[in-house]
Every structure is written in C-alpha cells, then in structure tokens.
Amino acid sequence: MSEENLQPESDKKDGIGGINILNITDPTFKEPLEDVHTANLPIAGCGWIDTKEGVVLIDTLIDPRAAEKVMGRIKGTIKCIIYTHGHMDHVSGTEAFMKDNPEVIASKYLPDRLDRYEMLAPYRNLISAMQFNIPNFDRAIRKVVRPTKTFLGDMTFTLGEKTFELHTARAETDDVCWIHVPELKAVFIGDLIIGNQFPNIGNPWKPTRFALDWAKELERVRALDPEHVFCNGAAIHFKGKKAKKALDANIEVIRSMHDQVVEFINQDMHITEMIHAVKIPEHLKRSPFLKRYYSRPEFFVFNVYRWYHGYFDHNPAHLLPRPEKEVMNEIFGLIGDSKKIIKKSEELLSKGQPQLALELLDVLIQAKPDNIEALKLRMKLLKTIGENDKCLMSRNSWHYFINQDKKTIRSLRKNE
Ligand SMILES: [Zn+2]
Structure with missing residues (x-):
C-alpha cells in the first residue's frame, strides 16, 4: 500500500473527503525477478512464480475482474495457490485461477475465518462502510474458494527446480502463511509488512491482532537474510539493504510499542491515558517504512491492551454499567x-x-x-x-x- 493510493478526495464545505482504495480494479503488472511476476491493486496484490513444472500463485486479489486480468497474463499451468491469510483482499479472486484444479494451500485456521465472515455478513458490511468509505448495502458475501489442503507449522514442497518453504504464524491474523523460496533468496510475507506503512496492528473494528508473535515472526523472516521481501500479497518488493531496513523498522516499532503498553498495563495506567503516553521511538518517527497513512499508533495501543487486558478499566462504575x-x-x-x-x-x-x-x-x-x-x-x-x-x-x-x-x-x- 503506497502513499499515492491513500490520498483523500477533496474536502467539501460541510464535510471532508474520504479515502477509497477499493475502486481501482486495473492491476499494475511487474516482473521484479526472473520467474517472479506481480500484480498490484491499491489495497493488495498477488504474485506468481514460474517453475519448469508449472506456476505457484500467491494470493488472488480482492476483485474477480482484476483476477481475470491477472489470469490473462499467466503462462503455464497453475499447480498451486497459496493464501498468505484469509483477509478478503487476498483470497477473493481465486475462482479465476481454478481452470486446471490447482491445490489451494492455507493455514488450518483460514476456513474458520471465512465461516466467521459469512456469519457476520451484515456487521461486516456496516464496518466496511466506515473503514473503507464505501456504501453500506447488503452485499452478498463473496464465495471464496476454500483451501484443498490446510496445515499448521512448517511445510515444504518442490515444484520443478524451486523449493517452497511454508510457515504458518499468528500476526495480523491467526491464519498467516508466509513462504520462503531459497533459490530466489526471496520471502513472500503477505501483510506482515504493508509496504511503507506503519504495521496494521490495531484496527478499531476488528478482533485483536498478535503484536508480539508478529515481531517474532518478522525476526524469523529476518534470520533468513532474504535478498527480496515481497509483501502486501507479493506486489510490494523490497530488495537488499531496503529489505533489511524495512524488516528492522517494523520489528523495532512493534517490540518497542508493545513493551510500553505492557509496562503501562503493569502500572495500571488507564487506557485513555495510555493511548497518548505510548510513543514511537524518536528515530523511527520519520522512518520511510512506517508512514501512518493506513493505521496509527493509538490503534496499536488499543489492540495490545485488548489482547492482554479485560474490558474492565478498574473504575467500579464501569464493571456493570x-x-x-x-x-x-x-x-x-x-x-x-x-x-x-x-x-x-x-x-x-x-x-x-x-x-x-x-x-x-x-x-x-x-x-x-x-x-x-x-x-x-x-x-x-x-x-x-x-x-x-x-x-x-x-x-x-x-x-x-x-x-x-x-x-x-x-x-x-x-x-x-
Ligand atoms: Zn491483511
């Protein structure tokens, strides 16, 4: 997700312009490495890797029309689709890629997420209107192609001359699956990093996310010393020193802010004070990898607080209000x-x-x-x-x- 996609419409006399990143359905295509292709929409992207025995596709975009356009670009048989996680902007276009019956691989927890989305459809329509500046109407829940194979932990397969090491994790969601392809010195990490944006750890409408596990998982990624980091579904690419810097900045900001929240919880600080007290480390405030155009630090604080702390804020007036x-x-x-x-x-x-x-x-x-x-x-x-x-x-x-x-x-x- 880059800055130019996050520009608001112009303000009106009696209101402010919103930001809509769901209205562009024409992907931008790139071939950042030999055998690696990416397609990018403002909210999410996808990528595919050619091997001598077929294609591995990572994520399938949010929009079926955009997915059709990607399908038109893929040469070779798609043998396998991997979901980096179950957010709808990463799994909604799969139908377009199913012609040759590929294996669809995901974390064991991903189907539960899709069930929850169906169960909460009216609520999700409402909160999407608030979050994404789109009309609130009864959108039918888009039927997502379910995985044909799920797993937890680590899993490796080879296709042609390439190895695909898959790892499940808890980070932005509980159903993360990131991929290491050693022959390319590349990792495909989904939304563990969202481009040059501050990590999407706290979302005011969504269940809590896994800050500490998230930092640990990024440390695991960093330990592989990847030359190429593909994120946001695969369409954003950090290379060499930039890849390392993006990983360092994300890990440090998560660790630091997480630890501050823990310390303040232990001091019994009230959450309405905590959101103002927790700070991004000074040297990271202007980091080009942590722009606050999608999420913001206060949301991060609420999120970590909710993960460790019950609803009760220790004011007796609020126990059974x-x-x-x-x-x-x-x-x-x-x-x-x-x-x-x-x-x-x-x-x-x-x-x-x-x-x-x-x-x-x-x-x-x-x-x-x-x-x-x-x-x-x-x-x-x-x-x-x-x-x-x-x-x-x-x-x-x-x-x-x-x-x-x-x-x-x-x-x-x-x-x-
Ligand atoms: Zn996501």
Whole structure:
C-alpha cells in the first residue's frame, strides 16, 4: 500500500473527503525477478512464480475482474495457490485461477475465518462502510474458494527446480502463511509488512491482532537474510539493504510499542491515558517504512491492551454499567440546558480542543438525538478533527459520521 493510493478526495464545505482504495480494479503488472511476476491493486496484490513444472500463485486479489486480468497474463499451468491469510483482499479472486484444479494451500485456521465472515455478513458490511468509505448495502458475501489442503507449522514442497518453504504464524491474523523460496533468496510475507506503512496492528473494528508473535515472526523472516521481501500479497518488493531496513523498522516499532503498553498495563495506567503516553521511538518517527497513512499508533495501543487486558478499566462504575444513554440523560437532566452544552463545546473548539468538545457534546446528543443544532456542531467538530487526519481508517470514520449526521438532519427537517 503506497502513499499515492491513500490520498483523500477533496474536502467539501460541510464535510471532508474520504479515502477509497477499493475502486481501482486495473492491476499494475511487474516482473521484479526472473520467474517472479506481480500484480498490484491499491489495497493488495498477488504474485506468481514460474517453475519448469508449472506456476505457484500467491494470493488472488480482492476483485474477480482484476483476477481475470491477472489470469490473462499467466503462462503455464497453475499447480498451486497459496493464501498468505484469509483477509478478503487476498483470497477473493481465486475462482479465476481454478481452470486446471490447482491445490489451494492455507493455514488450518483460514476456513474458520471465512465461516466467521459469512456469519457476520451484515456487521461486516456496516464496518466496511466506515473503514473503507464505501456504501453500506447488503452485499452478498463473496464465495471464496476454500483451501484443498490446510496445515499448521512448517511445510515444504518442490515444484520443478524451486523449493517452497511454508510457515504458518499468528500476526495480523491467526491464519498467516508466509513462504520462503531459497533459490530466489526471496520471502513472500503477505501483510506482515504493508509496504511503507506503519504495521496494521490495531484496527478499531476488528478482533485483536498478535503484536508480539508478529515481531517474532518478522525476526524469523529476518534470520533468513532474504535478498527480496515481497509483501502486501507479493506486489510490494523490497530488495537488499531496503529489505533489511524495512524488516528492522517494523520489528523495532512493534517490540518497542508493545513493551510500553505492557509496562503501562503493569502500572495500571488507564487506557485513555495510555493511548497518548505510548510513543514511537524518536528515530523511527520519520522512518520511510512506517508512514501512518493506513493505521496509527493509538490503534496499536488499543489492540495490545485488548489482547492482554479485560474490558474492565478498574473504575467500579464501569464493571456493570447502565446503558450509556441512561447515564447521559441523568447528566443532561442536571445541566438542564442544551444551549449551555453547545456554548461550552464551541468554546473548547475555539481553544483547539475538538475531541474534548466532541465528548462533552455527546451528553446532549445522547440525551436529545434530534437536536439539529447539536448535530450541526458535531459535523463541524468532526470536520475539524478529520481535515488534518491522513490516516485512512480514522479519516474515513470522521467522513462516515459526518455523512450520517447530514442524513439525520435531513430526515428531521423533513418531519418538522
Ligand atoms: Zn491483511
């Protein structure tokens, strides 16, 4: 995933432009090494390796139309498809490559992931709308070709003159499978690195990811001293010194931030303080391998915290809480005046505290969800927070909720 794919649409008067990386279906093709080919879409890519006895394909892209275009480029019989993990942008195009009945290899846990996606289809449509700036409608779940062979641990096979060493791991997902091809001095590591972006360890909508195991797995990759690192499904290629530097930067930032979270958990620091206290090491802040255009450090902190820590934040008021709405209603009853809350929120905004203003305004919006003035102010706050935010996941969230408020205001006016 590179920076040019992560540019937002231009801002509007009453909102901010979102970032859409799912709307491009024309892959870019490259042949970075002899016998190695890659096809890249903004969100993910795939790669294939020619051998004297056929082709091994790694990942199958998100879009079946793009997959057809890749199929048109592959010469030789596809003998084997390997899924680096079960995220939909890596497994959705497989149908296009099944003509010669290849073996489809994946981690033992990958089919469970596909089952979960089917089970949670409506929820996943909703969160995709927030995360990816796409309309929320009842998309039928895309039927993914299931693996014909699954395994856990290490597995090696040869095809023609090349060896394929496969290793399962827990990192971005629990169903990672990365590949080492010693004859090419190359590793294909899926999303263990997402190009030049800060690792996608914390996603606000998704289950926790495996930070410590992730660092250890990258250390295992580094120990092979690969000349070529192919990531993001295979389409992003780091070579030589750059490969080593990308591995070093990712490992160090994960280890450092993970250890800070652990230390703060042991100090019983509250999570809302922790997300501001944990820092990227100074010398890595401007690393060309850790740009924060996809994920961001606060999400990382939440993620590691959730992995080690229960929901309870050690405030007795939060062990068995009443519904939030009920509590906000009581607080609002004491304040008793919408104008007072709006005035204070505007004051906080003018002092450069839009997040604090947003949380205060929430008392009013929860108590009086049809207060148009409050909704308009919230749009303004979200715009202020969002317009300087370059991170795809948070920027698209601000964008999504501005549009939700816009819709609510429109329907309230219609009913007036
Ligand atoms: Zn992924």
